[in-house]
Amino acid sequence: MSEPALIEIRNVFRNYIDTYDNKVEALSDVSLSVRKGEFVSIIGSSGCGKTTLLRLLAGLDVPNFGSLTIDGHEIKNPDPERGYVFQQGSLFPWLTVEKNIAAGLKARGVYKKQKADVAKYIDLIGLNGFEKSYPHQISGGMAQRVAIARALINRPTALLLDEPMGALDSFTRADLQDKLLELWKRDRTTMVLVTHDVDEAIYLSDRIVIMTPRPGKISEILEVKLPRPRDRADAEFNMLRSKILEKLHLASTKQVPEYQI
Amino acid sequence: MDIKLSTATGNMLSKEKERQHLAKNIVSDKKFLLRALFSITGLIAAIFVNHFFPQIADVKIKTYNVNLLGLFPVKLNITKAYSIVLITIILIYAGIGIYSWFDNDRRKKYINRAPFRFACGIALSVWDILGTKTLLLPQPFFPGPSRILEAPLMEGGYIFENILYSLRLFTAGFVSGVVLGIVTGVLIGWFPKVYYWVSPVLRITGVIPAVAWMPFALTLFPTPFLAAVFLIVICAWFPVAFLTAQGISGTQKVYYEVAKTLGARTPYLVFRVAIPNALPQIFTGISTANAFAFTTLVISEMMGQPGGLGYYINASRVWSAYYKVFAAIIIMAILFSLIMLAIGAIQNWMLRWQRGIVK
Numbered sequence: 001m002s003e004p005a006l007i008e009i010r011n012v013f014r015n016y017i018d019t020y021d022n023k024v025e026a027l028s029d030v031s032l033s034v035r036k037g038e039f040v041s042i043i044g045s046s047g048c049g050k051t052t053l054l055r056l057l058a059g060l061d062v063p064n065f066g067s068l069t070i071d072g073h074e075i076k077n078p079d080p081e082r083g084y085v086f087q088q089g090s091l092f093p094w095l096t097v098e099k100n101i102a103a104g105l106k107a108r109g110v111y112k113k114q115k116a117d118v119a120k121y122i123d124l125i126g127l128n129g130f131e132k133s134y135p136h137q138i139s140g141g142m143a144q145r146v147a148i149a150r151a152l153i154n155r156p157t158a159l160l161l162d163e164p165m166g167a168l169d170s171f172t173r174a175d176l177q178d179k180l181l182e183l184w185k186r187d188r189t190t191m192v193l194v195t196h197d198v199d200e201a202i203y204l205s206d207r208i209v210i211m212t213p214r215p216g217k218i219s220e221i222l223e224v225k226l227p228r229p230r231d232r233a234d235a236e237f238n239m240l241r242s243k244i245l246e247k248l249h250l251a252s253t254k255q256v257p258e259y260q261i
Numbered sequence: 262m263d264i265k266l267s268t269a270t271g272n273m274l275s276k277e278k279e280r281q282h283l284a285k286n287i288v289s290d291k292k293f294l295l296r297a298l299f300s301i302t303g304l305i306a307a308i309f310v311n312h313f314f315p316q317i318a319d320v321k322i323k324t325y326n327v328n329l330l331g332l333f334p335v336k337l338n339i340t341k342a343y344s345i346v347l348i349t350i351i352l353i354y355a356g357i358g359i360y361s362w363f364d365n366d367r368r369k370k371y372i373n374r375a376p377f378r379f380a381c382g383i384a385l386s387v388w389d390i391l392g393t394k395t396l397l398l399p400q401p402f403f404p405g406p407s408r409i410l411e412a413p414l415m416e417g418g419y420i421f422e423n424i425l426y427s428l429r430l431f432t433a434g435f436v437s438g439v440v441l442g443i444v445t446g447v448l449i450g451w452f453p454k455v456y457y458w459v460s461p462v463l464r465i466t467g468v469i470p471a472v473a474w475m476p477f478a479l480t481l482f483p484t485p486f487l488a489a490v491f492l493i494v495i496c497a498w499f500p501v502a503f504l505t506a507q508g509i510s511g512t513q514k515v516y517y518e519v520a521k522t523l524g525a526r527t528p529y530l531v532f533r534v535a536i537p538n539a540l541p542q543i544f545t546g547i548s549t550a551n552a553f554a555f556t557t558l559v560i561s562e563m564m565g566q567p568g569g570l571g572y573y574i575n576a577s578r579v580w581s582a583y584y585k586v587f588a589a590i591i592i593m594a595i596l597f598s599l600i601m602l603a604i605g606a607i608q609n610w611m612l613r614w615q616r617g618i619v620k
Contacts, residue, residue, distance in 0.1 A: 079524065080522070090515050092534070092537070103523055136618050
């Protein structure tokens, strides 16, 4: 726990113009640091800028103001040192499971050297027998496992996950959460998870960052000190859940309707 | 208890229904054999007509010395040749029948085609009577089926040379047209600058039928062969370039982002993301180009080539040898179908990842 900070986010602002020409403050003065090997969840209602923050960390977007660093150097571009797991439907449909996982190796030009890793990661995510299947032939949960393996095969220092389990049913989701914890414990890869599922955040994280929308900012950071594996029916778990829900409700009192008819 | 009972009977009922349903779909041995016989009956009738129907009209049946494959010298007249062709077709049908015997789905397919095959045989018989036996069809425009075979008997080698010429011309033009089209399409789809400058040119020139450029092609290129290649290239180029560009620019942003976070650079994004993503459209472009290319090939051969099937048609027409025209048309039908089959097979293989997504 006394590890030094790996990711430093300092006073980050990000604005954009929406389709109705309104200026939207997606992120306003956001600062956060993530320690090496830590599991951090970012939670908040939709539109609070949590995905924007994750995209900035990935280097897929740049801030208007402020700085983001990892290991002391500034984040400017996407880099395989920061793996990214997208929401559903990000697997290349023209590649088999095996080749999707190998994509990172091929993209970095190290496929010949590290070919053996592919089989290892397939084994790790428990998809043996599905190597030659195409993405549309496997279930949503399997597809997200593949997406995680595809990011991890590059041995990233940090794994950024953007609601990877958002579209899964609750059984598959619980299953995948355990798989994710297993992988985290194995390599101690720093994880930053964006989610809107309170239980998921409590079950997985060391710290939970609660964000509020308009403008998107961090309202509170909670530490979860429950020992793992955590019991979702545990009294403390429930207390934490009501606490977070309360914060989220408080945070959304000022909320304007999201969809206008 | 009651409920359990009723579901049990329900189950049995549905199973019984399922069995009946399955039974309906199974083609029995007897049914298959009868239908198979039915499918070749038409052709057998055609052979009978050819042999036993009296030759009412006065038609010379010439005999030719043919050297099959350059190895087997035989004497053939057109009646014999016609019978050989009919028997060959019967043998092919029988072969497919034996192949289909072992699989119910193939059996179904086979018997489904039986009426059509029967009708083909009957049509050939009628055609034989009207075109050769009685000469009731206007001559020399509509020769009988056996008369058409006179063309390959008389000048098989010459026809073969023309087929090779057409194939050479088509391959050279079509392959370079498709390659050029994919390259232009990728450039247009990838670089906004190229899109700005090239896309309007493509849109305007693309709608012009390629053969309209024939006068220029014939003067600008040193040989008529190259001129025709040029025409086929531009007719294949447009649809392939257009659809490739569409496929490239329609690539979902998320795929590029995934690739970038995995460490991909531009070549990977182009060759392993954009192009695979555009492949379905590229193949749509290729099949359109294919149809255009056949048209352009035949027209340009008819209008100034020293060889090819189009040239053969034109040269035969001048001598009113319409049976040769028909022969060339039939050869074209077979040749072009084979080319389309080959392209379809390549497409199926390259887009195998789509199986199950798209019908």
